[in-house]
Amino acid sequence: MKLFILFYSLIALATSALAQQQKESKPKLVIGIVVDQMRYDYLSRFYNKFENEGFKRLINDGFECKNHHFNYMPTYTGPGHASIFTGTTPNNHGIIGNNWFDKFNNKMIYCASDETVETLGTQSPKEKMSPHRMLTMSFADANRLHTQFKGKTIGVSLKDRGAILPAGHSANRAYWFRGKEEGQWVSTTYYGPSLPNWVINFNKKKPAEKYLKTWNTLKPIKTYTESGADLNTYERGFKGKNTATFPYDLKKLSVENSGFDIIKESPYGNQLVTDFALAALKNESLGKDEHTDVLTISYSSTDYIGHNFGVNSVEIEDTYLRLDLELAKLLKALDKEVGKGEYTVFLTADHGAVHVPQFLKDHKIPAYYFDQSTFENSINTFIKKEFLTDSLISNFSNNQLFLNHQTMKANKLSVSKITKKIQYFISQQPRIQYVFTRSNLLQRSNSNVIGKLVENGFHQRLSGDLAYVLSPSTIVYPKTGSTHGSPQVYDTHIPLLFYGKGIQKGYTYKKTKVVDIAPTVSVILKIAAPNGCTGNILEEVILK
Numbered sequence: 091m092k093l094f095i096l097f098y099s100l101i102a103l104a105t106s107a108l109a110q111q112q113k114e115s116k117p118k119l120v121i122g123i124v125v126d127q128m129r130y131d132y133l134s135r136f137y138n139k140f141e142n143e144g145f146k147r148l149i150n151d152g153f154e155c156k157n158h159h160f161n162y163m164p165t166y167t168g169p170g171h172a173s174i175f176t177g178t179t180p181n182n183h184g185i186i187g188n189n190w191f192d193k194f195n196n197k198m199i200y201c202a203s204d205e206t207v208e209t210l211g212t213q214s215p216k217e218k219m220s221p222h223r224m225l226t227m228s229f230a231d232a233n234r235l236h237t238q239f240k241g242k243t244i245g246v247s248l249k250d251r252g253a254i255l256p257a258g259h260s261a262n263r264a265y266w267f268r269g270k271e272e273g274q275w276v277s278t279t280y281y282g283p284s285l286p287n288w289v290i291n292f293n294k295k296k297p298a299e300k301y302l303k304t305w306n307t308l309k310p311i312k313t314y315t316e317s318g319a320d321l322n323t324y325e326r327g328f329k330g331k332n333t334a335t336f337p338y339d340l341k342k343l344s345v346e347n348s349g350f351d352i353i354k355e356s357p358y359g360n361q362l363v364t365d366f367a368l369a370a371l372k373n374e375s376l377g378k379d380e381h382t383d384v385l386t387i388s389y390s391s392t393d394y395i396g397h398n399f400g401v402n403s404v405e406i407e408d409t410y411l412r413l414d415l416e417l418a419k420l421l422k423a424l425d426k427e428v429g430k431g432e433y434t435v436f437l438t439a440d441h442g443a444v445h446v447p448q449f450l451k452d453h454k455i456p457a458y459y460f461d462q463s464t465f466e467n468s469i470n471t472f473i474k475k476e477f478l479t480d481s482l483i484s485n486f487s488n489n490q491l492f493l494n495h496q497t498m499k500a501n502k503l504s505v506s507k508i509t510k511k512i513q514y515f516i517s518q519q520p521r522i523q524y525v526f527t528r529s530n531l532l533q534r535s536n537s538n539v540i541g542k543l544v545e546n547g548f549h550q551r552l553s554g555d556l557a558y559v560l561s562p563s564t565i566v567y568p569k570t571g572s573t574h575g576s577p578q579v580y581d582t583h584i585p586l587l588f589y590g591k592g593i594q595k596g597y598t599y600k601k602t603k604v605v606d607i608a609p610t611v612s613v614i615l616k617i618a619a620p621n622g623c624t625g626n627i628l629e630e631v632i633l634k
């Protein structure tokens with residue numbers, strides 16, 4: 091009897107020591123997945139159609155934050171990717187739009203453009219990119235610092251900004267897809283003088299060609315009951331095809347739709363991304379040693395398809411059923427290459443999307459199209475009448491007005507008086523929900539939810555002089571397709587799933603914010619949070 095007890099005590103001791111060791115060791119690889127334009131409700135809308143090894147594996151064996159939101163405006167791709175990985179908002183990391191008005195040089199600039207670097211894998215000067223405009227670090231940078239640069243970082247996405255901003259400043263590499271007539275994976279000299287051989291060889295095999303094929307629904311179209319009819323008036327479709335209906339012959343349509351770029355607008359774009367991410371996993375030996383590596387993957391086809399066909403389309407449903415299979419493929423490869431239980435995954439989105447307003451209107455739900463040029467003209471007319479000059483505004487962009495401070499100075503006009511008058515005028519225009527002045531926003535005294543979101547997206551040096559918000563489901567967009575960018579709940583509410591090493595099983599309805607992801611991952615990696623981090627650790631997510 092005594093021997094029996096001793097035997098079991100030893101086993102219990104060994105098991106608890108193993109559990110302790112498991113807890114203390116770090117994941118070998120962190121995989122940060124962003125699904126571009128994924129609304130929160132896509133998880134529930136398509137749940138019964140998903141297979142078991144993709145989204146459902148992450149949900150049922152991991153932790154789901156069901157009330158996860160962006161906490162700033164504008165909800166665009168560049169700011170979204172930057173905020174997820176830096177753990178802070180645009181007022182701090184400085185990525186205040188995809189494109190924004192550079193008031194110091196009087197021109198529009200792109201969030202990832204960098205004229206000082208050379209392109210690799212393409213001759214096109216349009217791919218000159220780097221993360222230099224992002225003012226704070228990504229958690230991948232914090233991991234590089236902690237591991238004495240032994241833990242690698244690789245970023246992969248169809249979109250340059252979806253690869254570059256997550257991977258951060260000290261990344262080994264970020265790769266994105268060059269469509270047009272090329273169909274290649276490209277990068278820049280920011281990361282090193284030439285492409286690694288495995289990328290050159292990957293490109294030699296013409297990785298995109300096999301996806302110039304017909305896009306038909308994965309399952310019989312009559313089973314797509316979570317979407318509207320395939321033929322409707324809310325979708326744009328492709329040039330060269332009269333209706334936005336299945337099937338789509340991508341090879342034929344590529345002629346009139348920018349060559350290989352058409353693949354981005356089909357679910358095969360996401361397959362291209364998985365193919366390249368898996369090649370990176372193997373060729374860069376990610377997750378193979380004691381130094382934690384970081385792989386960031388951004389699936390962008392979901393966004394192109396949402397913009398083209400809208401939230402309620404069969405095309406969106408088909409894209410998510412197929413993305414589910416891509417996730418299953420990715421997780422299976424991670425099990426094999428890194429080992430089950432040895433890696434940590436999170437999946438989220440860079441913003442949500444609005445239902446096509448015309449579709450809402452046709453179903454008696456308030457929704458509107460905002461005529462931007464009428465709005466701008468009315469402000470210009472007002473200014474001319476009120477201040478007897480027509481050069482007071484330098485730029486309208488990202489729901490902001492930039493005033494011309496030189497003109498105001500030359501005409502001895504009071505900035506605060508002018509902004510207050512324009513603020514009142516804008517507040518009286520149709521479909522304006524709120525309008526804020528620069529000084530309102532910098533005081534950070536707004537108590538309403540939307541005001542706080544505008545404050546968090548407003549950078550004191552880079553941003554404009556006034557910022558306005560349109561009423562819910564009001565967009566500046568054609569009458570087909572969906573878009574995003576607002577601080578409204580359909581653009582801010584997105585999925586957040588954690589899975590794998592160090593993660594508790596479960597879910598929460600507590601409101602969590604985009605800025606909480608980076609500090610939570612950092613504490614799982616036992617590293618310092620990224621330098622600009624303003625989020626909180628999501629304690630319930632972490633295995634104790």
Ligand SMILES: [Zn+2]
Pocket residue numbers: 126127166167168170393440441
């Ligand atoms: Zn996006």
